[in-house]
Amino acid sequence: MNLHEYQSKNxxxxxxxxxxKGKVVTSPQEAYDVAKELGGTVVVKAQVLTGGRGKAxxxxxxxxxxxxxxxxxxILGMTIKGLIVHKVLIDPAADIRQELYLSVTNDRAARKPxxxxxxxxxxxxxxxxxxxxxxxxxxxxxxFLGLRDYQARNIASGIRLPREHWKQFTDIARNLFRCFxxxxxxxxxxxxxxxxxxxxxLALDGKMTIDDxxxxxxxxxxxxxxxxxxxxxxxxxxxxxxxxIKLDGDIGCMVNGxxxxxxxxxxxxxxxxxxxxxxxxPANFLDIGGGAQADKVAAAxxxxxxxxxxxxxxxxxxxxxxxxxxxxxxxxxxxxxVKMDVxxxxxxxxxxxxxxxxxxxxxxxxxxxxxxxxxxxxxxAVLAARAAKExxx
Amino acid sequence: MAILxxxxxRLLVTGITGREGLFHTQQMxxxxxxxxxxxxPGKGGEWVEGKxxxxxxxECRESTGANAAIIYVPARFAPDSIYECIDAGMELIVCITxxxxxxxxxxxxxxxxxxxxxxxxxxxPGLLTPGQAxxxxxxxxxxxxxxxxxxxxxxxxxxxxxxxLTQRGIGQSTCVGIxxxxxxxxxFIDVLxxxxxxxxxxxxxxxxxxxxxxxxKAAAFIRDHMTKPVVAFIAGKAAPEGRTMxxxxxxxxxxxxxxxxxxxxxxxxxxxxxxxxEQIPDLL
Numbered sequence: 001m002n003l004h005e006y007q008s009k010n011x012x013x014x015x016x017x018x019x020x021k022g023k024v025v026t027s028p029q030e031a032y033d034v035a036k037e038l039g040g041t042v043v044v045k046a047q048v049l050t051g052g053r054g055k056a057x058x059x060x061x062x063x064x065x066x067x068x069x070x071x072x073x074x075i076l077g078m079t080i081k082g083l084i085v086h087k088v089l090i091d092p093a094a095d096i097r098q099e100l101y102l103s104v105t106n107d108r109a110a111r112k113p114x115x116x117x118x119x120x121x122x123x124x125x126x127x128x129x130x131x132x133x134x135x136x137x138x139x140x141x142x143x144f145l146g147l148r149d150y151q152a153r154n155i156a157s158g159i160r161l162p163r164e165h166w167k168q169f170t171d172i173a174r175n176l177f178r179c180f181x182x183x184x185x186x187x188x189x190x191x192x193x194x195x196x197x198x199x200x201x202l203a204l205d206g207k208m209t210i211d212d213x214x215x216x217x218x219x220x221x222x223x224x225x226x227x228x229x230x231x232x233x234x235x236x237x238x239x240x241x242x243x244x245i246k247l248d249g250d251i252g253c254m255v256n257g258x259x260x261x262x263x264x265x266x267x268x269x270x271x272x273x274x275x276x277x278x279x280x281x282p283a284n285f286l287d288i289g290g291g292a293q294a295d296k297v298a299a300a301x302x303x304x305x306x307x308x309x310x311x312x313x314x315x316x317x318x319x320x321x322x323x324x325x326x327x328x329x330x331x332x333x334x335x336x337x338v339k340m341d342v343x344x345x346x347x348x349x350x351x352x353x354x355x356x357x358x359x360x361x362x363x364x365x366x367x368x369x370x371x372x373x374x375x376x377x378x379x380x381a382v383l384a385a386r387a388a389k390e391x392x393x
Numbered sequence: 394m395a396i397l398x399x400x401x402x403r404l405l406v407t408g409i410t411g412r413e414g415l416f417h418t419q420q421m422x423x424x425x426x427x428x429x430x431x432x433x434p435g436k437g438g439e440w441v442e443g444k445x446x447x448x449x450x451x452e453c454r455e456s457t458g459a460n461a462a463i464i465y466v467p468a469r470f471a472p473d474s475i476y477e478c479i480d481a482g483m484e485l486i487v488c489i490t491x492x493x494x495x496x497x498x499x500x501x502x503x504x505x506x507x508x509x510x511x512x513x514x515x516x517x518p519g520l521l522t523p524g525q526a527x528x529x530x531x532x533x534x535x536x537x538x539x540x541x542x543x544x545x546x547x548x549x550x551x552x553x554x555x556x557x558l559t560q561r562g563i564g565q566s567t568c569v570g571i572x573x574x575x576x577x578x579x580x581f582i583d584v585l586x587x588x589x590x591x592x593x594x595x596x597x598x599x600x601x602x603x604x605x606x607x608x609x610k611a612a613a614f615i616r617d618h619m620t621k622p623v624v625a626f627i628a629g630k631a632a633p634e635g636r637t638m639x640x641x642x643x644x645x646x647x648x649x650x651x652x653x654x655x656x657x658x659x660x661x662x663x664x665x666x667x668x669x670x671e672q673i674p675d676l677l
Contacts, residue, residue, distance in 0.1 A: 106495055108575045108605045108642075111502050126647040143499040184496055213641060214494035216469060243639050247631075258573060258639025259547025259602055259628045266630040267669050282631060287639045318549040318556075320532030321420060350556055351532060373671055374553075
């Protein structure tokens, strides 16, 4: 789960990291009020869960409250990389002498948290890593010991930070790691971490990602999820306990198991490309888990069908311990519960697959076909979607 | 022969009295796995499916001589269960549980590396040595004994492949699900080495997915250290960047861990890569 800049900086502040004394607002009037309260020049920053806000015109300076209201008016409602701006952060403008970079993330290969520091603040760290990896100083952190002060000094020294800032830098590094660990983050990034004209350090921009699997022990963080930033289908799927990711194709996919669900998407996309049908492909990733019980299938069908782009549904179930004949009965029951006029292709594989197919075929329902192989299923779904589209024209 | 589990496996089940634990204990016993006991704190002294239940792993191991443990407890309790199994000296620990926070797994892995235990998983379907032992949740009847080793990050995708192999008359030595989490106990290379050393295994199927670089390291290992042919399949060609595709580890981050880079690494190491899982029997 990604957090907004303002949420990340609020958490940083709770862990003792100095941040600008700004406020998040949703209207030009509030922007005016906050700018007036702060006094002086402010920065109006779009709060969207994507990078490149500055380039898209989502970050503007305002010299007085009237300007702040004006800029907020322009930025609110703006679309940045497909995301609508619903909130802006009003921060006092900082007097920047130097920009640094500091983050903690998980290094999968080393199986440890990794702190990275760089004197190249304000840049995309992936780009720095590609072009000048020597400018990033790295310290792996023992998950039991936590960050040791000497490791923070290694980074300070490595990025040639003037010694007068080492104490504050060490405090910030230690607190950033605490914030990372105590929030179960997978990323806590300060970019830039600035040295101001007055010679103190400030976390000017921040980004955090929280481990979804750890949200059960952070109800306060779970509430920070921005539901406006995700498709409504994803919100509904989460509530139904389903793992759903919206994509942009026309074939709704429902599969048991994450690996098989990815594979079904891959094959559907390949088949659509091979058949030369532009715009056709998977409309979503959806793992309905083992068993494929009727109630889960029905819930998943409702979510898939609420996407108006979906012109066909491909159901791919491997029946293991739950046999395919049982799965077939569940699917037919779910299909009875959910009103649908979209064609459906069902592929059952595994235990009692033939019996399962016989049940599907025996139902003799319009708009319902069974398939044998993965490729066969994908071809039938792509053709069914095309036919459904043509019938509408 | 085969690897990791066989007729000599003496299995204890943690979470044996839970819904999942009980169901799969019945399934494992029906398959012929030698389940010797179970553990549920507070339920010591009870019996489940004719097997004694203990309060602690240590007691269960001492009383039953168990040499392998399987964990079916929920994610918030699973790390403790893994630590308990490690500290009780279990040789093999299989954790089926999905959804363990990555921070917990980093600590588990540190502790594990200091021990003699091997951990398979978490977030995995477990192991199956056809005709001998099933330790996990794989549907046993789709597999048949043979000479192909299967190692995979996925559950149902593995069943697809095993089913396809069996239907073509190609049997398996052992099927190993290493799990779809970013940090696990046993990786591709560990299992590839075991298959390389196993006299029953002649060929290997590797099923990977997007995220991380395990498949790339596996490609280098196969090229440098394996004499047995390997056929691979990678899931997630159509997956968007920055989204976790069901498995916590199936995530393309900062342009890394893509389908393309993994397939290129495998092909560069002269490993056959199937376009879709149904091609695997042909490529073998």
